[in-house]
Amino acid sequence: MGIILNGLSYKNILDDISFSLSEGDIVALIGANGAGKTTLLKNIMGLAVPSSGTVNLENSRIAAVFQENILDEELSVQQNFKFRIKDKSKYIFSMKKLEEFGISPKALYSELSGGQKRIVNYLRAISVNPNLLILDELTAGIDVDIRQDIWRDLNDYLEKNKSGVIFTTHQLDEMDNANKVLFLEDGKVKYFGSMFNFIKRMPKVKLLSKNLKDAQYFDSSEKAVEFVQKSGFQKDNFEIMKTTYTDLFQNMEARD
Numbered sequence: 475m476g477i478i479l480n481g482l483s484y485k486n487i488l489d490d491i492s493f494s495l496s497e498g499d500i501v502a503l504i505g506a507n508g509a510g511k512t513t514l515l516k517n518i519m520g521l522a523v524p525s526s527g528t529v530n531l532e533n534s535r536i537a538a539v540f541q542e543n544i545l546d547e548e549l550s551v552q553q554n555f556k557f558r559i560k561d562k563s564k565y566i567f568s569m570k571k572l573e574e575f576g577i578s579p580k581a582l583y584s585e586l587s588g589g590q591k592r593i594v595n596y597l598r599a600i601s602v603n604p605n606l607l608i609l610d611e612l613t614a615g616i617d618v619d620i621r622q623d624i625w626r627d628l629n630d631y632l633e634k635n636k637s638g639v640i641f642t643t644h645q646l647d648e649m650d651n652a653n654k655v656l657f658l659e660d661g662k663v664k665y666f667g668s669m670f671n672f673i674k675r676m677p678k679v680k681l682l683s684k685n686l687k688d689a690q691y692f693d694s695s696e697k698a699v700e701f702v703q704k705s706g707f708q709k710d711n712f713e714i715m716k717t718t719y720t721d722l723f724q725n726m727e728a729r730d
């Protein structure tokens with residue numbers, strides 16, 4: 475399994491995107507609203523044709539979950555799966571998973587909540603045993619405990635199948651699951667590389683103060699304290715805290 479993108483551009487949305495992934499890579503595709511994440515995934519899937527550049531998928535069996543629902547609304551969940559999964563053991567496995575997630579196989583797909591539909595879409599995707607999963611906002615609008623259940627299940631699948639994954643999310647804590655980060659800004663790659671380096675290059679602490687318009691970022695608490703002392707901030711007028719993924723993300727966007 476592998477993906478190689480070479481200079482992919484799409485209309486005026488994506489600009490000269492190149493990166494490659496290999497087996498077992500779990501990539502967090504992040505970026506602000508409208509950065510081009512979904513458009514990139516659709517180009518990879520062949521649902522949109524690049525204006526220039528190439529997408530090379532080597533021995534990849536891809537399954538995707540996009541934000542739109544693609545199963546038949548008027549059928550039950552069970553009927554939807556029966557139509558799509560020919561292998562009996564995979565079908566039984568999917569039925570078991572549905573029950574683990576508390577979803578009745580007999581329920582009409584149209585009557586499920588938005589979150590339940592996404593779980594069903596995810597289970598349908600893994601039922602075909604893909605070695606590349608494309609997950610666009612899989613956990614959007616899903617309660618935190620169910621999100622954790624989905625990630626536990628997905629990590630279990632990945633461990634057993636050595637599949638690659640590209641997932642988008644606005645829940646930046648989900649980046650913990652990734653080993654690589656692809657950060658898009660205005661359709662361009664702002665960062666592509668290991669999660670480890672992504673975190674390493676970012677500041678460790680942030681300083682908030684009524685005296686500052688924006689948060690200030692520092693490589694160490696000592697440097698933040700030095701700044702506070704130099705600026706003469708009063709004790710109750712500032713706060714120094716550890717950076718979170720949200721800070722990393724905002725800080726990268728604010729750069730250049």
Ligand SMILES: Nc1ncnc2c1ncn2[C@@H]1O[C@H](COP(=O)(O)OP(=O)(O)OP(=O)(O)O)[C@@H](O)[C@H]1O
Nearest residue numbers: 487505506507508509510511512513514611642644
């Ligand atoms: N079918 C389309 N035709 C024209 N423009 C489109 C189309 N789909 C998306 N766009 C535009 O392309 C840009 C990128 O959209 P895209 O949905 O890929 O962003 P995104 O990063 O996935 O955003 P979000 O986080 O909000 O889902 C946006 O400016 C959007 O308006």
